[in-house]
Amino acid sequence: MKIERAAVIGAGVMGAGIAAHFANAGIPCVLLDIPAKEGADRSAIAKGAVAKMLKTDPAPFMHPKNAKLITSGNLEDDLNLLADVDWIVEAIVENPAIKADLYKRIDPVRKAGSVVSSNTSTIPLAVLTDGQGEQFRRDFLITHFFNPPRYMRLLEIVGGPDTRVDALAAIADVCDRRLGKGVVHCKDTPGFIANRIGVFWIQSAVNAAVDLGLTVEEADAVGGRPMGIPKTGVFGLVDLVGLDLMPHINKSMSATLSAGDAYRGQMREHPVITRMIAEGYTGRKGKGGFYRINKAGGGKVKESVNLLTGDYAPSEKARLDSVQAAGRDLRKLCEHPDKGGRFARRVLAQTLAYAASLVPEIADSIIAVDEGMRLGYNWKQGPFELIDRLGTGWFAELCRSEGIPVPALVEAAAGRPFYRVEDGRLQHLTTSGVYDTVVRPDGVLLLSDIKRAAGKPVWKNGSASLWDIGDGVLCVEFTSKMNAVDADIMAAYEKAMRLVGDGKGDWKALVIHNEADNFSVGANLGLALFALNIGLWPQIEEMVEGGQRTYRALKYAPFPVVAAPSGMALGGGCEILLHSDHVQAHAETYVGLVEVGVGLIPAWGGCTEMLARHQANPKAPRGPMPGIAKAFEIISTATVAKSAAEAKELLYFRAADGITMNRDRLLADAKAKALELAATYTPPEKSTSYVLPGPSAKAAMELAVEGFALQGKVTPHDKVVCSALAEVLSGGGEADISKPVGEDHVLRLEREAFMGLVRAGGTIDRIEHMLLTGKPLRN
Secondary structure: OOOOOOEEEOOOHHHHHHHHHHHHHHOOOOEOOOOOOOOOOOOOOHHHHHHHHHOOOOOOOOOHHHHHHHHEEEOOOOOHHHOOOOOOEEEOOOOOOHHHHHHHHHOOOOOOOOOOEEEEOOHHHHHHOOOOHHHHHHEEEEEEOOOOOOOOOOEEEOOOOOOHHHHHHHHHHHHOOOOEEEEEEOOOOOOOOOOHHHHHHHHHHHHHHHHHOOOOHHHEEEEEEEEHOOHHHHHHHHHHHHOOOHHHHHHHHHOOOHHHHHHHHHHHOOOOHHHHHOOOOOEOOOOEEEEEEEOHHHOOOEEEEEEOOEEEEEOOOOHHHHHHHHOOHHHHHHHHHHHHHHHHHHHHHHHHHHHHHOOOOOOHHHHHHHHHHHHOOOOOOOHHHHHHOOOOHHHHHHHOOOOOOOHHHHHHHOOOOOOEOOEEEEEEOOOOOEEEEEEOOOOOOOOHHHHHHHHOOOEEEEEEEEEEEOOOOEEEOOOOHHOOOOOOHHHHHHHHHHHHOOOOOOOEEEEEEEOEEEEEOOOHHHHHHHHOOOOOOOHHHHHHHHHHHHHHHOOOOOOEEEOOOOOOOOOOHHHHHHOOEEEEEOOOEEEOOHHHHHHHOOOOOOHHHHHHHHOOOOOOOOHHHHHHHHHHHHHHHHOOOOHHHHHOOOOOOOOOOOOOOOOOOHHHHHHHHHHHHHOOOOOOOOOOOOOOOOHHHHHHHHHHHHHHOOOOOOOOHHHHHHHHHHHHHHOOOOEEEEEEEHHHHHHHHHHHHHHHHHHOHHHHHHHHHHHHHHOOOOO
């Protein structure tokens, strides 16, 4: 069966977000809620939810136009709309009786064979289907999205004994390929996987922090990055999801978990937290939570709560010897005698032992559990991967020392790791005590698997590696810190071009891809600042000219170049995308030319390429100035596209560039496109010409900047940078609208403008400030 149209019932934050993500995937969606009690429009609740999402940040929609794919209605007048949809998602209040009544109402009007799922996270499927008809039970399952649906990758799927196999397969496939979800199949148990373990972990950490006398900053410093957990840590995460959510989850879990479940032992009431919730300190959605911003006296002081007294005081950075001494060594962190080490021991022992004790109760394999926690709670590693970091034998002793029963799976491991590599293949320990190979879904190609199988790259240096990804395709992988572009990455491009050559040897196409959090954050500013401070002007100019030369060589190479970005692609990372034959981007790619933030302009061809694209844009008004003005607006304001769809709108990507919703499928899609292009590839002709008005265009752009300056929106150094950018985009003083110029002319202007700016004190101040604080300086 195919899922071509969908419906969501319940237009609350979660339901509306699911509807928005259907629209992001190009799937038309009906959104229904109860009729409005006031006003003439009975569908005002659903319509209002869509309108609110268009103003929400972070945006539920990948592009505002996606909202047009949602049809809003109400449950009394518009149930007939369900007759045309293939999948109905119920996302109403967590009350079995109310859900049962809704199912009785929609069953007679829904399309025959359509799938109905609940977004519940707390109610067992058996309870939801109790009393429903046989066919309804065959068509019913649970699809638990995580909030916000656009950004959280995990989707837990639960089928019942009567659920059709083809219905489960169809929903899993559309969630994977079109919605971009990491689909994890769970058993029908309380909290499924991620919330069963995740909430236990949070409760354990809160209890331990109170018992051991840690501040919230100290607990988050230990229970955050050292454990591979987002920098929010535990208390920052609870602030994000809401303190008031925890009691509701605990109440639901207590009603369904067995009396001897270890979860019950973590369910403690803390008077300070109870009081905070009662007084409206429910986290970021309320007046604050464990952290708050005190705006008294016109300031903005970050404060944190004392877990024993409930009083707020200015936050202080945690300084624990355990965190400093351990670094990334998790066992060393746990072995440290200070309170940070004791906190780590207790939380990890309790949480990881609980997770290990739940297999196969909640899922058939450790893979599902690890995937659930990585995708649902943004852990860098799942529970079993964390146990491997500690060592299964050492972890068993940790459990004993903490008075916790050693889980059967850990005992069965008998000192062996849960994951191992055998003959280049990743294997996992099964519940029967033997190893089995980790099998990826069809269409998933991971660079990590390729690297594991190959053992060593085709070539590498300090910042990049070249990998053979099969079928004659070579892949460039960045490996520098934050994938910042430096001379080694440029050298990797040059080596790749020599290896691929004319496409008649071992390789015929090139893919640029990596699996880091960010594709590339741009040029290495630290190296640039060092060169500036000691006046290495010839070397800086060669860096600029060499980058232009390398990127142009890739653009005009006799073989196809396909870039496959995900995460952030900024500055020089964006410029390589602009020079590729094709971009196959993950849907959540953030793209922008942000050089003005450090007092510079794009000088590896970024201005040149954006100017060409906007002047050739068929949707722009006729004449040379509209394209110039649009390129100037985007670059001068460091506009960042917050999705691949927005990147197309801004022309960072072309209309023909591809978008992959599931990040795990990105490399396979890019490779397929590279092979498709290689079959009949012809390099682009070097015939780009620019019609540039020169001084008059520059004056117009500077006048616009002056207007913003009068409004206080432009700083003095902004004006300097914008003037240099205007010089490039206008074509310079010698430009004449009657005499088109080529790429070389604009590239020369880029270099000259860049070299002028790097000598400016305001630019050096901006670079230093960015390196020191991570934020732009408004000088």
